[in-house]
Amino acid sequence: MTTKSDKAQVYKSICRVCHGGCGVLVSVKEGRLVKVKGDPSSPMSQGWMCVKGLNSPEIANHPDRLTHPLKRKGERGGGQWEKISWDEVLGDIAAKLDKFRAESGAESIALGQGTGRHHFMHTVRFANALGTPNWYEPGLAQCFIPRISVCNLTYGGFVVGDYYSDTPPKCILFWGHNPLVSGPDGEISISVKRALDKGAIGIAIDPRRS
Numbered sequence: 001m002t003t004k005s006d007k008a009q010v011y012k013s014i015c016r017v018c019h020g021g022c023g024v025l026v027s028v029k030e031g032r033l034v035k036v037k038g039d040p041s042s043p044m045s046q047g048w049m050c051v052k053g054l055n056s057p058e059i060a061n062h063p064d065r066l067t068h069p070l071k072r073k074g075e076r077g078g079g080q081w082e083k084i085s086w087d088e089v090l091g092d093i094a095a096k097l098d099k100f101r102a103e104s105g106a107e108s109i110a111l112g113q114g115t116g117r118h119h120f121m122h123t124v125r126f127a128n129a130l131g132t133p134n135w136y137e138p139g140l141a142q143c144f145i146p147r148i149s150v151c152n153l154t155y156g157g158f159v160v161g162d163y164y165s166d167t168p169p170k171c172i173l174f175w176g177h178n179p180l181v182s183g184p185d186g187e188i189s190i191s192v193k194r195a196l197d198k199g200a201i202g203i204a205i206d207p208r209r210s
């Protein structure tokens with residue numbers, strides 16, 4: 001959905017600065033993100049946003065944000081970088097991959113990535129096309145996949161905290177998780193705060209004081 005507001009186009013979207021997923025209204029002016037605010041029609045966040053999400057235009061528009069390839073100049077650690085074109089960087093990477101594959105075989109190449117979001121199948125496909133099975137992302141080892149597997153084995157399905165029905169939680173166990181900082185998929189900070197305000201007991205198990 002888009003509407004006109006001060007010549008900015010307003011789009012309904014979802015904040016992904018953490019995994020929580022607050023509903024947002026995004027204002028874009030002349031191709032530039034200018035404002036993000038909570039979407040009151042979101043059934044989960046009901047117009048609320050945290051300070052991180054509200055400041056996402058600053059993240060998107062920050063002059064230090066990396067928006068093009070850089071190549072190191074001189075010694076590693078020297079802090080010297082030069083801007084190069086996408087064609088040049090892709091050519092360099094392809095040449096190195098070809099070299100490693102010819103010298104040591106495709107399985108000498110391992111691909112790693114950050115948390116598994118919707119792009120992760122591209123990494124898997126790329127590894128497959130290269131001919132290496134060596135691909136990893138952290139969610140498979142320590143985070144999301146173990147959580148799903150244990151849920152499936154214990155409950156027969158993937159369960160998440162029920163913050164949104166008529167039966168709010170009476171006790172919430174925060175195991176290595178601080179909802180003030182970030183939320184997993186399906187849980188946003190304000191829903192946790194509202195449950196605690198209604199009397200839920202919070203128990204934190206964390207190596208850090210939270």
Ligand code: SF4
Binds near residue numbers: 018020022050051183
């Ligand atoms: S809680 Fe997460 S999804 Fe919601 S506004 Fe903050 S960063 Fe964005």
